[in-house]
Amino acid sequence: MACDDDAQSDGRDSGRSETDDAAVPTYHPETDTYIEQFDPDTVAASRAVVESIAAVRRRSPMEADPLYETIDPDALDSVVESGDPSVSVTFDVDGFWIEVRAIGRIEITPPE
Structure with a gap:
């Protein structure tokens, strides 16, 4: 799910730091899900997904498999x-x- 810098050439920013622990999506134990809000006017959805999954895993987005192996980031x-x-x-x-x-x-929703 790695996201290269060219993906943000439209001026949108990720809105988070790779080392910012406070950026972990909010966990909801009643549904066993993590919820993250992002501004779709300033942050690309594909970038927000990559960074949210990385935060849940507590890893850098650069350590993940490319998102395009699962879904077309431009279409998303x-x-x-x-x-x-x-x-x-x-x-x-x-x-x-x-x-x-x-x-x-x-x-x-994390794997069971």
Whole structure:
């Protein structure tokens, strides 16, 4: 899920530091999920997914498999950029079940 610097050439920023422990998505034990909010106007959804999964794993995003091996990052970004609040994309990354909503919400369910 590595994300190269060229993916952000549109001026959007990741909004987090690779070493910022406070950036770990919020864990919800009642649903066994992690929730992360991001601003889809300033952060690419694909970048937010890569960084959220890395934070849950407590690893650098650069240590992960490329996201494009699972889903087309450009397509994910385009769907989320539509801004339609009813839109969501769900997929599996290394056993993690990921749901990305166009409102800027990522829900991560870890492997059992």
